[in-house]
Amino acid sequence: MSVPLRATLPPRRFRISVTGAIGLALVVFWLAVTAVGPMLAPYPPGRIVGTDVLGPMTHAFPLGTDYLGRDMLSRILVGGRYTISIAFVATFLACFSACTLALAAAVKGGWVDAVLSRLLDALISIPSLLFGLVVVAALGSSIPILVLTAAVIYMPGAYRTARALAVNVNAMDFVRVAQARGEGAWYVMRAEIMPNMVLPVLTDFGLRFVFVVLLLSGLSFLGLGVQPPDADLGSLVRENLQGLVFGAPAVIMPAAAIASITIGVNLLIDNLPTRRVSRER
């Protein structure tokens, strides 16, 4: 009797498209900024160094100066770290807790699913910016509050996506096999279901990350985000808004920074390798 064997598969290389490479480059760039940006800043971000307010790009000030004459490059390098680290931690919290709850809802079913889903449905119905405004107004603006607020706002949406994925995977026979073996709910969630929803969850993570960046920028724009003298990218746009009429780089550059982060993350997510071209270890 012969067992038909496929010839050993050629090692698949990690291939990524051009747009994916652009996204990856932008993401790597911003991660580097988050890591070492403030060390590279030519001036202390809070010091007034220029004589010109809302000044043009010069050798001394490559991205111009802001409305008080501070160096824009230094401020963006520091502001980028705030925006990205707050958004990353908040998104991670949102997605991690959403996945855990979604897996529990899918595996346990019944009343666990019903209670979780209805509670989070209630939370999802609150407008996000309004919720942020109320929380920050009541508890004051600090970085932990901002992180938690963003995480709570985006958790129900992530839960919806993750639950839909988990319910589908939970319907597969291999989950029945694991249950018939006597495996506990935790093992089924962690080892059987989660690995089959990682990619869509990562996609969702990237989307939520972008939403959080925009929410933080929105809050900062309203003056409720990171407080002066510190500034994230959103606050940089707001404080230099008067420069818009002069076309000053001080307002264009932080806006471009926000755009490049969000576009970069989206391009990278859209080009994540699918399961069919899984990498060989």
Add this chain to the structure above:
Amino acid sequence: MNADRPLVEVDALRVLARDDSGQERRIVDDVSFSIGAGEVVALIGESGSGKTTIALSLLGYARAGCRIAGGGIRVGATDVRALSAAGLTGLRGRQVSYIAQSAAAAFNPSQRIMPQVIESAMIHRLMPRRAAEAKARGLFRALALPNPDRIGARFPHQVSGGQLQRLLAAMALITDPELVIMDEPTTALDVTTQIEVLRAFKAVAREKGTTTLYVSHDLAVVAQIADRIVVLRDGAVQEIGHTGPLLAAPRHAYTQELLAAAAPAVRMAPPVARTGERPPLLRVAGLTAGYGGANAAGMPVLPVLRDIDFVIQPGSVLGVVGESGCGKSTLARVIAGLLPAARGSVSLDGEALPAKLQDRSREQLRRVQIVFQMADTALNPAHEVDRILARPLVFYHGLRGGALRRRIAALLEMVQLPARLGRHKPGELSGGQKQRVNLARALAAEPSLILCDEVTSALDTVVGAAILDLLAGLRRELDLSFMFISHDLSTVRAFCDEVMILYAGQRVEFGQRRALLDRPMHPYSDLLVSSIPELRTGWLDGISAAHLAEASGGIAAHAIELPCAFYNRCAVRVEGVCNLQKPPLRPLAKGAEILCHRTEQELLAAQSPQPAAVLVH
């Protein structure tokens, strides 16, 4: 057109497919055959033999990643390869039409049937809507569909699978195409349903003189319908011949192999020497189960199994047979604890198994393992084979390190897979390999009883036969017991010691393996046995009228709640008795028990001891 020329000619056809690494390889290589006007030619081969690719190329179509790289395709006066995109649109559905395997997927569920059936006539502007509808009704009648004047107003989900498949044929025939391609049109159907569909196809093809290309993996079905057979393997023609001679005296070795696999050898273990009375391994008593919660009487809202009793002896194999929806998979789920029973008991070695999974001990769970039909969904696609096999070893036996690795290697060897496959994920294995891994995982628990749910049904005949050989070998070596669920009687006959036949959740017959060979049997068993296509021409035309009537009657509504679920289809029913009183359990001399009001002599008189077809001729 020259009368001597065949209607369809395929000449040195070559189709290339691009794989993951971008390499092109030939999936159809130098295939030539012809179909004369009014002739039925069958393409037969296993999956991957290129039969569907060839059939689609007659429509000028190559699936994504494939391209027709060489050769000629002529249908009537049309050179298919020379056609432009617009020309192909004119060809498809008009000159050449296609009947797909899954009628359920071929119909749009949100549209009524009639507009879909006449759609190609409308697209090609062949006739006004009224004329097309009248023609469709004529086709419905010719295809022996019930209510031919009104069935078009229904939605696809409102008709049965066999009816939908015939409606799909009407859709293909509405434009009077020169060539009809049927791609495995009855593969997804139950055997009793297959009979009426095949007969309808054949009658219409004969009446209209339709030229047909019939694609199938099932030689017995092809024997009934085809004039000539083209045997394919790995994209190349192995043998072409007229049906009768090809079946009687296959010349090519591969054709002989296919014929051998179609009539499987009996894989019996030598009868287990029963020293004294060993208690049964598994005893199921008065089992009733179903879905959708319990009503006031404690019965499930949707009952699936009713009052099932049976035992499995240590080291023996029980075959569970029945058509889709009869409750055979539900039975496996109840025994495995995945679905708690509403009533009745399941005991293992005399010890009652709790109904719920959570209440069973790890040892009880280890001793009963379930193997699902679809290895694709039964193996976690994210895990490597090694990890899939390691988990039960760690979970039940606490193995680790070197002992774990050695045991995994031994398991892979036991199911005849090379050890290096352990590093691959299921998605990289073939169907047969996946099913072997699926079995190896069950063996890893070192169970006493394995519940096999249609483990060979999704596989090609030859691959499935190899899996059966493996199971038979394992059974001898490991003293395993099996509950072997299948809708395929020949597989069950080849592998099982005892058989249980279910109809609509009722156990209509239970007995020794030969219960499936010797008459008398329960009227439903008789129908089932005589519905399996036989590997000879003329079988289909020789089916007795009584069996035809039984085959075309559908399962009654709420059949499980009737005293006898088979009452509405039964040819030997007794009005006033069968529909009112629960049938008694009647022992038969051949070593079986049936649920029937008829006596052994009455049944024997009604059922010919020979295959029914022989008497008719």
